[in-house]
Amino acid sequence: MGTPYRGTPGHEPERDWFSPEREPRPTRDGLPARGGPPVRDGAGLPVRAGVPARDGVSARDEVPARDGMPVREERPPGRDEAPSPGEASARSRGRHAGSRPRGRTALRAAGAAGAVVLALAASTWNGYSVYRDTHPPDRILTVAAGAEATLMRVSWKVAVRELDDLPGQKPAPGRTWLRIKVTRTSLDAEGVSRRGEPGVEIRHPDGRVWKALPEGDDLPDEVKDHRTGTPYSYDLVGMVPSGVAGQVEVHVRPSTARIVEDESVKDMFARSAKEEIPQDLVLRFTR
Amino acid sequence: MSTPVRPHPETGPRGESREGPGTPGRRDGERPGRWRAAGAVLTGIALAVAAVGLHAFGADVSDHDAPLTWTGSVGENVTGSRFSARVKAVHAARSIANASPGGSGNSPDGQKRVTTKGIFVIVEVGATATREPQRLGAPVLLADSGRGYEATDRMEETSTIVYPFVQPGWWTEGVAVFEIPPRELAGSRIVLAPQGGLVVEPNGPEIEIDLGLDEEAAKRLIAAAKDVYTPAGRG
Numbered sequence: 001m002g003t004p005y006r007g008t009p010g011h012e013p014e015r016d017w018f019s020p021e022r023e024p025r026p027t028r029d030g031l032p033a034r035g036g037p038p039v040r041d042g043a044g045l046p047v048r049a050g051v052p053a054r055d056g057v058s059a060r061d062e063v064p065a066r067d068g069m070p071v072r073e074e075r076p077p078g079r080d081e082a083p084s085p086g087e088a089s090a091r092s093r094g095r096h097a098g099s100r101p102r103g104r105t106a107l108r109a110a111g112a113a114g115a116v117v118l119a120l121a122a123s124t125w126n127g128y129s130v131y132r133d134t135h136p137p138d139r140i141l142t143v144a145a146g147a148e149a150t151l152m153r154v155s156w157k158v159a160v161r162e163l164d165d166l167p168g169q170k171p172a173p174g175r176t177w178l179r180i181k182v183t184r185t186s187l188d189a190e191g192v193s194r195r196g197e198p199g200v201e202i203r204h205p206d207g208r209v210w211k212a213l214p215e216g217d218d219l220p221d222e223v224k225d226h227r228t229g230t231p232y233s234y235d236l237v238g239m240v241p242s243g244v245a246g247q248v249e250v251h252v253r254p255s256t257a258r259i260v261e262d263e264s265v266k267d268m269f270a271r272s273a274k275e276e277i278p279q280d281l282v283l284r285f286t287r
Numbered sequence: 288m289s290t291p292v293r294p295h296p297e298t299g300p301r302g303e304s305r306e307g308p309g310t311p312g313r314r315d316g317e318r319p320g321r322w323r324a325a326g327a328v329l330t331g332i333a334l335a336v337a338a339v340g341l342h343a344f345g346a347d348v349s350d351h352d353a354p355l356t357w358t359g360s361v362g363e364n365v366t367g368s369r370f371s372a373r374v375k376a377v378h379a380a381r382s383i384a385n386a387s388p389g390g391s392g393n394s395p396d397g398q399k400r401v402t403t404k405g406i407f408v409i410v411e412v413g414a415t416a417t418r419e420p421q422r423l424g425a426p427v428l429l430a431d432s433g434r435g436y437e438a439t440d441r442m443e444e445t446s447t448i449v450y451p452f453v454q455p456g457w458w459t460e461g462v463a464v465f466e467i468p469p470r471e472l473a474g475s476r477i478v479l480a481p482q483g484g485l486v487v488e489p490n491g492p493e494i495e496i497d498l499g500l501d502e503e504a505a506k507r508l509i510a511a512a513k514d515v516y517t518p519a520g521r522g
Contacts, residue, residue, distance in 0.1 A: 127489075134486065175457060208455045211420040241456035 138282045140251075149283050151254050153191035156198075157183040157231075158250045158285040166237065176245035178202060180212055182252055183233040192226050195219065196255025202238045202248050203284075210248070212238040223261050252283045352489035354480060361499045367492040370421065370453055372479045374496045375411040375460075379472075379508050380516035383407055383464065385443045401441045405468045406509060409516055410477050410498070412448050413458040420454045424482040426463035429495070431474035439466040446518035449482070462518065473505035 143149040148157045163177040182200055186192045197217075202210040217234040220226050240248050256277040260268070359365035361374045382402040414423060426448065428436040444450050448461030463477060480493035500508060 172457075207418050209419045210454050210456075211452045239454070244456075 136280050138253075138280045139278070140282045140284050142284045142286060145286050149285075150187065151281060151283060152194045152256075152277075153187045154194055154254060155185040155187060155191075156252055156254065156283055157185075158252065159183070160250060160287060162245050172239065174242055175239050176242045178212075178238045178240060178245065178248070180236040180238060180250055181233050182236065182250070183231045185231045186226065186228045188228055192223070192228060193258045193260050194254065194256075195223075195226065195259060196257035198234070198255055199253035200234070200236050201251050202240060203251050204240075204244050204248050208244075210238050210240050212236040212250070223259075246287070249287060250285045252285065254281070254283070352487075354491050354493040356478075356493050356495050358476075358495045358497070360497050363496070365494045365496060366417075367494045368417065369419070369481060369492045370414055370416050370423075370479075370494070372412060372414045372494040372496065373458075374477060374498065375413065377411070377498050377500070377508065378409040378516070379512035380407045380409060380514070381512055382515050383442055384515050384517045385441075386446075386518065400515065403466050405466055406472070406512060407439070407516060408465045408467060408472060408475075410463045410465070411460070412463055412477070412479065412496075413460045414448065414453045414479065415458045416453045416455045418455060420452045422452060422482045423449050424480050425449060426465075427478040428463075428465040428467060428471075429476045429478055430467070430471040432471060434471065435478075436465050436467045436471070438463050441466065443518060448479075464516075469505075469509050472508065473500050473502045475500065 141149060141151070143156075143158075148155050150156070159181045161179040161181075163179060165171055166177045169177075180200065180202075182198065184195075184198075186195070197214075200212045200214075202212050213236060215235040215237050217232065219232045219234075226232075256279055258271075258275070258277070260271070263271075355368070357365050357367040359373075361377070364371055364373045382400050385399045385401065408428065410426070410428075412426070425438045427438070430436065438447065438449070442464045446462065448459070448463055451459050451461065453459045463479075467475075476495050476497045478493055478495045480491060483491070
């Protein structure tokens with residue numbers, strides 16, 4: 001073809017590559033819009049009714065169009081204002097080669113960049129929301145040094161002892177052993193039902209965490225021996241760098257399990273469906 | 288009624304050019320248009336080649352969730368996002384004498400000896416955590432052939448690096464023991480990563496340390512292999 005694609009003309013700024021070609025509509029007075037579609041110019045393309053079309057058809061020659069298909073009669077070319085092909089292309093280049101196509105290129109580039117940013121942001125947000133669902137942020141209740149704290153009808157207390165050596169363990173220079181005693185006292189039967197083992201960890205305010213390994217507890221094996229108002233304790237041991245041994249704090253996450261004796265499975269499900277237990281409560285014992 | 292009606296001034300390949308009133312049609316068979324068309328074709332070909340190339344050689348779906356790898360060499364402290372690791376030394380052995388507390392082993396001194404048709408590679412590794420205590424998952428030895436060997440389960444786990452907690456503030460030392468064919472030793476790398484949970488974590492951290500063994504060094508290491516490796520007590 002002798003007419004390579006030369007970009008969209010500038011006077012239809014809202015159209016881009018992706019838009020379908022618009023069908024011209026007849027104007028209100030029944031005349032076709034300028035440049036009815038099926039009639040092509042001299043590029044050797046199909047022409048309606050076997051009549052070759054030319055520029056500058058006047059209304060007199062026009063048959064009112066049906067369905068956007070105007071029919072024109074032939075007119076000798078060159079009698080009106082239609083310029084020669086070379087002049088036309090020169091003029092259109094002069095008009096359109098300037099700022100408009102460049103602005104549109106910038107718009108497309110910005111759109112592409114925006115799409116990339118949006119795609120990355122969406123996947124990052126998705127990953128973060130999954131992380132947040134699986135790692136909900138804790139609600140931390142700070143407890144003054146040496147004080148007790150009550151949560152879910154259980155009173156909690158923590159004592160920490162620093163040791164340089166632990167019998168039966170290899171000496172570890174630069175590190176200090178911590179013996180941690182976590183004491184719980186059930187205030188009533190509801191507190192007794194919350195006797196699951198708590199999670200304990202050693203934390204520094206800078207965010208570092210150390211493991212506290214359980215060594216045992218003196219909780220009664222039988223529930224009937226578990227008395228309200230009597231303190232029972234868990235013994236744990238941990239190791240931290242000696243430099244921070246005086247600064248670390250013990251975080252206790254009481255178990256949210258509610259163990260009710262002689263409860264049928266049916267009752268248990270019925271109860272747990274009603275209960276709303278906060279899973280994210282942590283007691284922070286300052287020292 | 289004299290609405291001038293203009294036919295299509297130009298129909299390009301997309302058939303979308305339409306000029307406004309007073310704007311004459313555009314026609315060209317001149318040079319700039321041709322160059323532009325050639326440029327467009329070349330750009331199209333280049334894009335197609337790039338797309339095919341990316342599909343063939345670029346990251347694929349399985350890479351999307353692959354771990355983030357930090358690399359280093361023997362003797363170097365390699366710091367990853369959640370933990371750091373180092374390799375102190377590499378040894379080889381033909382058998383391992385596991386401590387057998389009950390004394391019910393197959394050798395008289397209360398040890399349980401395991402042997403191999405290949406070779407045991409003992410890598411002395413150390414690790415420390417950045418913020419949170421963690422355990423390492425089973426180390427993997429990546430061979431030059433592309434095969435990966437997971438640490439042997441024929442070794443007492445309590446003697447290896449996967450048993451103790453890796454905590455912030457100090458280095459936890461241990462060994463990783465692999466049972467591999469001797470020819471796989473040259474060019475191998477050890478890969479360490481935190482123990483995975485129930486949910487597989489996409490893009491978790493891992494540290495890959497090149498053991499620095501070329502063909503010669505691997506041969507020497509195998510030649511110097513001890514008959515029996517006795518794990519140190521757990522510490």
